[in-house]
Amino acid sequence: xxxxxxxxxxxxxxxxxxxxxxxxxxxxxxxxxxxxxxxxxxxxxxxxxxxxxxxxxxxxxxxxxxxxxxxxxxxxxxxxxxxxxxxxxxxxxxxxxxxxxxxxxxxxxxxxxxxxxxxxxxxxxxxxxxxxxxxxxxxxxxxxxxxxxxxxxxxxxxxxxxxxxxxxxxxxxxxxxxxxxxxxxxxxxxxxxxxxxxxxxxxxxxxxxxxxxxxxxxxxxxxxxxxxxxxxxxxxxxxxxxxxxxxxxxxxxxxxxxxxxxxxxxxxxxxxxxxxxxxxxxxxxxxxxxxxxxxxxxxxxxxxxxxxxxxxxxxxxxxxxxxxxxxxxxxxxxxxxxxxxxxxxxxxxxxxxxxxxxxxxxxxxxxxxxxxxxxxxxxxxxxxxxxxxxxxxxxxxxxxxxxxxxxxxxxxxxxxxxxxxxxxxxxxxxxxxxxxxxxxxxxxxxxxxxxxxxxxxxxxxxxxxxxxxxxxxxxxxxxxxxxxxxxxxxxxxxxxxxxxxxxxxxxxxxxxxxxxxxxxxxxxxxxxxxxxxxxxxxxxxxxxxxxxxxxxxxxxxxxxxxxxxxxxxxxxxxxxxxxxxxxxxxxxxxxxxxxxxxxxxxxxxxxxxxxxxxxxxxxxxxxxxxxxxxxxxxxxxxxxxxxxxxxxxxxxxxxxxxxxxxxxxxxxxxxxxxxxxxxxxxxxxxxxxxxxxxxxxxxxxxxxxxxxxxxxxxxxxxxxxxxxxxxxxxxxxxxxxxxxxxxxx
Numbered sequence: 032x033x034x035x036x037x038x039x040x041x042x043x044x045x046x047x048x049x050x051x052x053x054x055x056x057x058x059x060x061x062x063x064x065x066x067x068x069x070x071x072x073x074x075x076x077x078x079x080x081x082x083x084x085x086x087x088x089x090x091x092x093x094x095x096x097x098x099x100x101x102x103x104x105x106x107x108x109x110x111x112x113x114x115x116x117x118x119x120x121x122x123x124x125x126x127x128x129x130x131x132x133x134x135x136x137x138x139x140x141x142x143x144x145x146x147x148x149x150x151x152x153x154x155x156x157x158x159x160x161x162x163x164x165x166x167x168x169x170x171x172x173x174x175x176x177x178x179x180x181x182x183x184x185x186x187x188x189x190x191x192x193x194x195x196x197x198x199x200x201x202x203x204x205x206x207x208x209x210x211x212x213x214x215x216x217x218x219x220x221x222x223x224x225x226x227x228x229x230x231x232x233x234x235x236x237x238x239x240x241x242x243x244x245x246x247x248x249x250x251x252x253x254x255x256x257x258x259x260x261x262x263x264x265x266x267x268x269x270x271x272x273x274x275x276x277x278x279x280x281x282x283x284x285x286x287x288x289x290x291x292x293x294x295x296x297x298x299x300x301x302x303x304x305x306x307x308x309x310x311x312x313x314x315x316x317x318x319x320x321x322x323x324x325x326x327x328x329x330x331x332x333x334x335x336x337x338x339x340x341x342x343x344x345x346x347x348x349x350x351x352x353x354x355x356x357x358x359x360x361x362x363x364x365x366x367x368x369x370x371x372x373x374x375x376x377x378x379x380x381x382x383x384x385x386x387x388x389x390x391x392x393x394x395x396x397x398x399x400x401x402x403x404x405x406x407x408x409x410x411x412x413x414x415x416x417x418x419x420x421x422x423x424x425x426x427x428x429x430x431x432x433x434x435x436x437x438x439x440x441x442x443x444x445x446x447x448x449x450x451x452x453x454x455x456x457x458x459x460x461x462x463x464x465x466x467x468x469x470x471x472x473x474x475x476x477x478x479x480x481x482x483x484x485x486x487x488x489x490x491x492x493x494x495x496x497x498x499x500x501x502x503x504x505x506x507x508x509x510x511x512x513x514x515x516x517x518x519x520x521x522x523x524x525x526x527x528x529x530x531x532x533x534x535x536x537x538x539x540x541x542x543x544x545x546x547x548x549x550x551x552x553x554x555x556x557x558x559x560x561x562x563x564x565x566x567x568x569x570x571x572x573x574x575x576x577x578x579x580x581x582x583x584x585x586x587x588x589x590x591x592x593x594x595x596x597x598x599x600x601x602x603x604x605x606x607x608x609x610x611x612x613x614x615x616x617x618x619x620x621x622x623x624x625x626x627x628x629x630x631x632x633x634x635x636x637x638x639x640x641x642x643x644x645x646x647x648x649x650x651x652x653x654x655x656x657x658x659x660x661x662x663x664x665x666x667x668x669x670x671x672x673x674x675x676x677x678x679x680x681x682x683x684x685x686x687x688x689x690x691x692x693x694x695x696x697x698x699x700x701x702x703x704x705x706x707x708x709x710x711x712x713x714x715x716x717x718x719x720x721x722x723x724x725x726x727x728x729x730x731x732x733x734x735x736x737x738x739x740x741x742x743x744x745x746x747x748x749x750x751x752x753x754x755x756x757x758x759x760x761x762x763x764x765x766x767x768x769x770x771x772x773x774x775x776x
Contacts, residue, residue: 032110032160039078039106042087044071046098051075082108082119083156084164085132085149093123094130103133112159115139119156121149269760270771277765280753287746290739300747307740309720316716320724323709330702337695344688351681358674365674369667390627397620407610412589414611420588421604427584427597430577437574444567451560458556462549469542476535483528490525 038050056062064072077087077096081104087096097104105122122134135152137144146152157163287295410417499505501512585593595603717724762768 032112034079035109035111035116037075037078037082037106037108039082039104041098041101041104042078042081042096042106043074043098045074046101078106079108080164080168082106082121083160084153084167085121085123086164088164088168094125097125097130105134117159119152121152266771270762270768273757273760273762273768274765276753276757276760277768280750280757283746283750283753287743287750290743290746295747295750297751300744300751303740303744303747307737307744310737310740312716312720313722316713316720316722316724319709319713319716323706323713326702326706326709330699330706333695333699333702337692337699340688340692340695344685344692347681347685347688351685354681355678358678361674362671365667365671369664373664390623394620394623394627397616397623401613401616401620404613404616405609406613407606407608409610410607411591416589417604417607417611420592423584423587424597424600424604427581428601430580430584431597434574434577434581437570437577441567441570441574444563444570448560448563448567451556451563455553455556455560458549458553462546462553465542465546465549469539469546472535472539472542476532476539479528479532479535483525483532486525486528 034053036050036052036054038048039045040048064075066072073089077089081087081093081096085093087093090096093104102125103122104124105120107118107120109116109118111117116139118136118138120134120136121132123130124133132149135146135149137146137152137155144155146155160167284295287299291299293299412420495505504510581597592600592603713724762771
C-alpha cells in the first residue's frame with residue numbers, strides 16, 4: 032500500500048480541515064514528519080487508521096478522539112494498491128449522547144463499492160490490505176512511546192519489548208514447552224522403534240518381504256474401511272440435518288397454518304405475493320386519488336381567492352380613479368395658492384423686518400449725528416485729493432522733526448568743533464612753550480655735562496701729576512720731562528656739580544615725558560576733530576536731503592495751499608475733513624430715506640394686492656405678515672402631503688393587490704398543472720392494476736392485514752428455503768432419514 036492523499040477534520044487538536052499530499056512529499060524519495068510534542072504528528076497516523084478501520088489506537092473510545100467543541104469527525108484517505116487507486120471515506124457525528132456513522136464509501140479508480148453498512152466496509156478494507164486493525168497497527172505503525180523506550184533497553188529487554196510490540200509472546204514459553212514435549216515424544220518413539228528393530232534383526236529377508244506385503248494389504252484394507260466409515264458418517268450427518276430441517280419446516284408450516292387458517296403450499300406463497308403486490312399498487316392508486324382530490328380542493332380555493340382578489344382590485348381601481356380626479360383638482364388649487372403666496376414671499380425678501388428697523392434706526396442716528404457735527408468749510412481743491420494731501424502732510428510731519436533734529440545736531444557739532452579747535456590751538460601753544468623749555472634744558476644739561484667732564488679730566492690729570500717726578504714717564508703721553516704739570520682747580524665741588532647735573536637731567540626727562548603726552552593728546556584731539564568734522568558733513572548732507580524732501584512735498588501740494596505752513600496745514604485739513612464728513616453723513620441719510628420710500632411703495636403694493644387695509648410699513652407689521660404667509664405655506668404643504676400620502680396609499684394597495692392577483696394566478700396555474708398530472712397518474716395506475724379507481728379501496732389492506740400477509744410471506748420463504756436445503760441432502764423423506772439414522776447409529 033502506497034499513501035497518496037489524506038484529508039481530515041475534527042480529530043484531536045485539528046479543528047480545521049487538513050489535507051496532506053503524499054505524492055508531492057515523496058517526489059524526492061523518503062520524507063519525515065517532524066514537530067514538537069503535541070504538534071499532531073501521531074494524529075496524522077490516527078487519521079489513516081480511522082479512515083481505514085474506523086478506529087483510533089491511542090484512545091479507548093472513538094468519542095475521546097473528537098476535537099473539543101466539535102460534533103463531527105471525518106477522514107478521506109487515498110492509496111495505491113498494485114495498479115489500482117483506492118479511496119476510503121468515513122464520517123461520524125454525535126447524536127443522542129453517542130457516535131453514529133453519518134456517511135462512508137470505498138472506491139476503486141473512481142467507482143464506488145456497493146456497501147450496505149460499516150461492517151461491510153471494514154470487511155472490504157481488511158480483504159484489500161490482508162490485515163486486520165490489530166495487525167495493521169502492529170506491522171505498519173510502531174505505537175507511540177514504545178520506540179524511545181526500545182532504544183534505551185538492554186538486548187534481553189529489547190527482545191522482550193519487540194515480542195510485546197509484534198505480539199510474539201505466544202511464541203515464547205508456550206512454544207518452548209510444546210517443542211520440548213514433541214522432542215520427548217519423538218525420542219521415546221525412536222527408542223521403541225530401535226527395540227523393535229533389534230528384535231527383528233534375526234528375521235529373514237523373505238519373511239520380511241511377506242510381512243511387508245501383508246502389511247500393505249492390511250493398510251489398504253484399513254484405508255478402504257476408513258473411507259467407507261467416512262461416507263457412512265456423512266450419510267448419517269445428512270440424515271440428522273434432514274430431520275432437523277424437516278422439524279423446522281414442520282414448525283414453520285404449523286405457524287403458517289395458524290396465521291392463515293390453511294396449510295402452506297407453493298401456490299399459497301405465490302397467491303400471497305400477488306395479493307401483497309396488488310395491495311401495494313392499490314395503495315399507490317389510493318394515494319394518487321387522495322393527492323388529486325387535495326390538489327382539486329386547493330385549486331378551487333385558489334380560484335375563489337383569485338376571483339375575490341380580482342374583484343377587490345377592480346373596486347380599488349375605480350375608487351382610485353375618482354380620488355385621483357379630486358386630488359388633482361385639490362393639488363392644482365393648492366399650487367395656485369402656493370405660487371401666489373411665494374410671489375408675495377419673494378417680494379417680502381426685500382422687506383426684511385430687521386433691515387427695515389435697522390434703516391429707521393440708522394436714519395435717526397444720522398440725523399442726530401448731523402445736528403452735533405461742525406460745519407467746516409469746503410477745501411480749495413477737489414475732495415478726492417484730500418487723502419493725498421493728508422499723506423503729504425504725514426510725510427512732512429515726519430520730516431520736520433528730523434530736519435529740526437539735524438539742525439540741532441549740526442549746531443551742536445559746530446560748537447563742539449569750534450571748542451575742539453580752540454583746545455587744539457591752546458594745546459599747540461602749550462606744547463610749543465614746553466618744547467622751548469625742553470631745548471633750554473637740553474642746552475643747560477649739555478653745558479653742565481661739558482663742564483663736569485672738563486673738571487673731571489682736570490682732577491684726574493692733577494691726581495696723576497701729583498705723584499709724577501722728573502724722569503718718570505707720563506702715564507698719559509709717556510714723556511719723562513714734565514715742564515708744566517697739571518694742578519688741582521681751585522674751589523671746585525665736583526659732587527655738587529654732579530648733583531646739579533642729575534637734577535637737570537631729571538627735569539629734562541620730565542619735560543620729554545610731558546611733551547610726548549601732549550603730542551599724543553594733540554594727535555587724539557586732531558582725530559576727534561576730524562571725526563566730528565566728518566559727522567558734521569554727513570549731518571549737513573542729511574539736513575540738506577530733508578530740506579529737499581520738504582521742498583518736494585510742498586511742490587506736490589495743490590497750488591492754492593503751498594504757501595500754508597506745515598503746522599497750520601494740519602488744522603486746515605481737519606476743517607476740510609469735518610465739512611466732507613458732514614456732507615457724507617447727509618448723503619447717507621438721504622440714501623436711506625430713499626430706500627425706506629422704495630420699501631414703503633413695495634409694502635403698499637403687497638397689502639393692497641392682498642386686499643387688506645393699508646398700514647404704514649413698520650417692523651412689527653412686516654413680521655406679522657411674514658408669519659401669516661409662512662403659516663399659510665406650511666398649511667398648503669401639509670395639505671399637499673396628506674393628499675399625496677392618500678394617493679400613494681391607493682397606489683400601494685393597488686400594487687399589493689396586483690402582486691396578490693399575480694401570485695394567486697400563478698398558484699392556480701401550478702395547481703391546474705398538478706391536478707392534470709395527478710389525474711394522469713391515477714389513470715396510469717388504474718390501467719396498470721387493471722381495476723377502476725373506485726375499486727382500489729377494496730384491494731387496499733389495513734395495516735394489520737398487510738403485516739399478517741407479510742409475516743406469512745416471510746414464513747413461506749423460510750419454508751421454501753428449508754425444502755431446498757432438504758432436497759440438496761439427497762434424502763427422499765423423513766422415513767428414509769430415520770432409517771439411515773437407525774442403520775448407521
